[in-house]
Amino acid sequence: xxxxxxxxxxxxxxxxxxxxxxxxxxxxxxxxxxxxxxxxxxxxxxxxxxxxxxxxxxxxxxxxxxxxxxxxxxxxxxxx
Numbered sequence: 001x002x003x004x005x006x007x008x009x010x011x012x013x014x015x016x017x018x019x020x021x022x023x024x025x026x027x028x029x030x031x032x033x034x035x036x037x038x039x040x041x042x043x044x045x046x047x048x049x050x051x052x053x054x055x056x057x058x059x060x061x062x063x064x065x066x067x068x069x070x071x072x073x074x075x076x077x078x079x080x
Contacts, residue, residue, distance in 0.1 A: 004074055006038035007031060013042050017049045033079025041071045
């Protein structure tokens with residue numbers, strides 16, 4: 001199975017909460033349902049705030065650990 005290719009990429013490492021969540025939501029507004037947004041975040045509070053918020057908004061979120069200081073989210077836009 002081929003790796004999912006993102007339609008848009010955001011590097012939000014070093015971006016504080018809630019600005020990182022707001023930037024994710026704005027990026028998702030420009031995507032069509034089913035398109036993929038790749039987001040790189042710091043682990044800890046950013047991950048703990050962004051992932052549940054995106055899921056509450058109805059988006060599909062997969063989390064991949066890239067190392068001790070970086071987390072990658074693949075977000076499938078729900079179109080809502």
